[in-house]
Amino acid sequence: MDLLSLRYFQAVARHEHISKAADELRIAQPSLSRTIARLEADLGVPLFDRHGRRIRLNRFGAAFLRRVDRALVELDDARRELTDAAGLTHGSVSLASEALLTITEPVKSFIAEHPGVAVRLFQAAPEVMAGRLSEGQVDFCLASEVLDGPGLGREELVREEVLLAVPLGHRLAGRREVTMADLAGEPVVTTRPGYWQRSLAERLFSEAGLELVVACEIDEATAAIEMVSAGLGVGFLPAWYLRSPLAALRAPFSPVRLAAPGAERVLRLFWREGAYVSEAARRFRDHLTASLMAA
Known part of the structure; x- marks a missing residue:
């Protein structure tokens, strides 16, 4: 069992579809299927119920996913904390938003002020954003719909x-x-x-x-x-x-x-309560909040 196989399992569990997960991960479908099969063999239990080409997360898989989500989030937070300790010039921040036009100018001015910070943006539907946030794939979400999920903080902008x-x-x-x-x-x-x-x-x-x-x-x-x-x-x-x-x-x-x-x-900004927020992410959040509130 390694981190890569856990991330592959997480993607398959999210989609409950091998080919869709393979597309997201940009790997071949047979390779992904073999990775999941090896993981199940290592654990000694099936993680999915299979009905032809369809798969569904079973009770073993659901229990394992809860632990995997927590473990990967902790590891990602640890990586951010170490990157943060290395200085703002090596920092990064990620944001999912239902529309990117709203944040074009704030992002442009932030990059000009902090050229060393890597900014990653994802356009996503509201129902997708909550999952990405809970899994630690993004630091923040910007949405006009209320995102549902445990442990999500929010601020009206x-x-x-x-x-x-x-x-x-x-x-x-x-x-x-x-x-x-x-x-x-x-x-x-x-x-x-x-x-x-x-x-x-x-x-x-x-x-x-x-x-x-x-x-x-x-x-x-x-x-x-x-x-x-x-x-x-x-x-x-x-x-x-x-x-x-x-x-x-x-x-x-x-x-x-x-x-x-x-x-x-x-328009609201959402984040995971209790998650580590890097210096780069804090500065981005403050810059985005000030820019949108002043617009």
Whole structure:
């Protein structure tokens, strides 16, 4: 049993799928299968129930995974602590976020101030971020949805108004303000379930007693403006977008204030409580927090 086999087991347990885990680990599927088989032989018990090509973590595997997660997190924290002791010039920090455009400028200015710190960013859906954080794969997560999981701390960084984006020439274009009643029957461009835009749309339409008509469902929230501009429907966007330099580069649309209770986005930073936080990670957290709160 070695660390590499434990990390391979952790990936397979997370996906419960050999080929998906192999893709993530960038190794051949037969090699991964042999590693898991050797680990099971070493432990003397099967860790997965196998049904054809499908595998499921069994009770032995679930018990072993809990210990493996804790052990690998401790080892990763120890590595960070030693790197930290060697000085900030050798530090690193990792962050998962549902969208990277929000943090482009803060990351750019942090790297300029701390060129020796290695910054790693991952774009991930909210349901993936909590797992990465719990397993110690990232130091922080930035999300507009509340991440579920034991031992996760959080801090609210931004609470901002959400506007309605409508195509140019639309009946609502040019209005200073609209209500939810104005959106009755309007097709909506939004993300798939699990992202804040979809959660907000479902809640606002439900509270107004209206049916949400999804005209276009996307994974990349920034693509919503392109679809709105193309005339597929209306969409929701945070107020910061209008202040972003990217706004001038995107397809044209008409922003309209949405007069609806709770039409806002809350951006939060999440971390593992009790985990070691390196000097590089602390400085990055402070820089990111100050930048987003001042924006």
